[in-house]
Amino acid sequence: MEFKEVLDALDKIEGKMSETAASNKERLDELGEQQRKFANQLLDLQQKGVKVQGEKTEAKSAGDQFIAADGFKAFAAGSTQKTRVELSETFAKSEPTVLNPITTPTGGIIQAYRRPGIMPGAFRPLTIEGLFPSLPISTNSFEYVKERDDGFANGAAFVAEAAQKPFGSTSFETVTGTVKTIAHLARVSKQLMADGPALVAYINQRLVYGVDLVVEDQLISGDGTNQNLTGIFTTGNFTPHGATTADLPAKNATLFDLILFAKTKVEKAFFRPNIILLNPVNWSQMLMEKNASGDYYLGHPASVAPKTLWGLPIWTTPAIPQGKFMVGDFTQAATLWTRQGMTVELFEQDVDNVQKNLVTIRAERRLGFGIERVSALVGGDLALPAAAGATGK
Template sequence: MGNFAKVRPIGRRRDGRPIYPIKGGAPTLLEQRDAIVAQLQDPNFDGDMDELLQRADEIAAQIEQAQQRDARLRQLQALTPPGDPQPHVGGQRRQEPGMQPDDRGEPHPVTAAEAFVRSAALEAFRSNGKQGKFAVEHRAAPAGTVTTGTQPQQNTRVPGIIPQNPDFPLLVASLLDRQTSDGTTLEYMRDTSGPQSTWNKAAVVAEGADKPMSGPFTFDLITTTLKTVAHWVPITRQAADDNGQLMGYINGRLTYGLEYKMDREILTGNGTTQMQGILTTPGIGSYQQAAGDPEAVPTDPKLITLRKAKTQGELALYPPDAVVMNPLDWQDVELDTDANGQFRVITSVTDSGAPMRIWGLTVVTSVAMTAGTALLGGFRTGATLWERQGVTILMTDSHADYFTANTLVILAERRANVAVHTPAAFVRVNFARATA
């Protein structure tokens, strides 16, 4: 007789007789799993329990191995080697812009542009001849559409003090703690008590003696509204069919434009028709070199002025974590040299990608900051950026005579405002010496 592989049963009947796979077809892992599950759930099973449990462990291991193999396969297919000229990866079509998978191989939108180009709304808009109007918001939100007319809005009241965490931002908005608002009205308590050193009366007391009372504490209830920041650009119907161009418009012009305007609002907004700016908030500190004889007391270099301003923030018991400067002022700091012509701040001018830092502070440069001044402070301690709406992208052909010109409109907007709840955490810096 020839050698035949032993065929293992995939299950057993109620009377204990084995069930063998159909001739010519091997049982799948799913079939084997279901058969073993049925036997484990059968209270009348009188077969070899040890063998059944061993088989259950084997099937579980095989299923887990298959899952790991599938995950590795999807992750490998998502990778593109540098310079790969092939249009396909792993036998599948390469993902177009906006379809990049995450580290587990699962596709997810990373930016507002990616969420927009992969949305079902854009696909429907294109298939409908690019007529009408639609919007896509890049932020997880509850299903359904809720308006102020269909559901009363609750004011967002900010509790407590926001903890401080280090950050390495590229924009001023990234320095702040960021939270989500549920309504259109923002209420928060602004601490107007001033520096902690003025009201903190904590002391060691003798046994039986009266304990000191700290204070006075003063708070103002600030009520404001979330502001809408928006702008739009025209785009041809042909460009709207190209995902690469569409993402370039959204990321390169619209989204960046919103962030640029947000930076200006966070710094200098008037707090009424605009967002609340930190520099326009009453109660922030200030530092400027004292007046003196210009012949006897030269003006401090800007890096020295920043160090003294940092000390002022520390004495107020609100340690600074960052400073916002005009690019011209940061240029002066980086180009400052000693008597031997050596740069004081940077050691190598070739390392342009190094993080911008001075005296342990993260540096953010912005043209929204007036040259000759700077804003130094504990940004996460002193303010919170509240956002009601993420970046929302809208597209329509219903604008002026654009329909007949084969031109569409892409609009981007977001709603947010800044709660400056601890003004004493900030120090406005003036690099010029005060006049007598």
């Protein structure tokens, strides 16, 4: 019995003894006996308290509690395959403080709060492939019949009644291309696939992005040799602008004039230009251009200039080499031939995957690219010809 309970009992007995002292001697003797009993208990508790204060209190640690638990003993004896022990916090009898608090370990054992998802690296926007029409094919090669640039002889003419009608002629050439394979591989553990499906999905996304990134670079600058596509900036696949000082204003010629000249050259070839391709750095330099009075040609710093020149939208992408540009009718210039779209596959049977519990992931595409109308693409160096003026260099 605790001190407070004993003291309260003694107070009650003393009160009752005072009330019944004069009227009931027998009841008084009974209460006296109870008083002596509680007094002895109080003395015994006081003696024990003095003894406890002189001794060092030993409390079981969390580890001691764990190994002393019945569940752990059963696990250690092999009678169960798992165990769960709920640990309790032990208090000293002398003071209400925790002796073995179960706290968060330091040193990074317990991870801090982790933001959901994955913080991705930078992805370059892919825009070039969407410029060209795409046709599906079911063979490993493709062909198209192309009219020769000098192959059309127009014989149409007005003729008199009953006179001989004139003939015209057109010559063609057959162009053959082959389908190329673009692939990307990665290996992940089977445990990762089970424990981190979001991480695996992100890996898949990176593989797919890697394939499409290579395709875009090839559409721009592939040299067409071996397993490479042939790109629109490769010599022979576009028409150089060929601007001279005579083609541009004699005074204060700018890069804007050069782009207009290229646009006009596409139109002279009977195509309809729809896009201007530029590197972001070159577009930024053009936004900085000022006239002789110091005024910006395109807007001003307090506003965003529309990405258009001479009525055509500007498409900026790092895929375009810095210092180059192109104006074109891209819907008429070339075709993307798709043999197999993007495919992602997983393989367990690959090299030593089975031994190491790994899975191989493969992303793959098969496609070809044919540039059919070179005169629909006009571009080249984004630089003024010599002596055309210093502005816009």
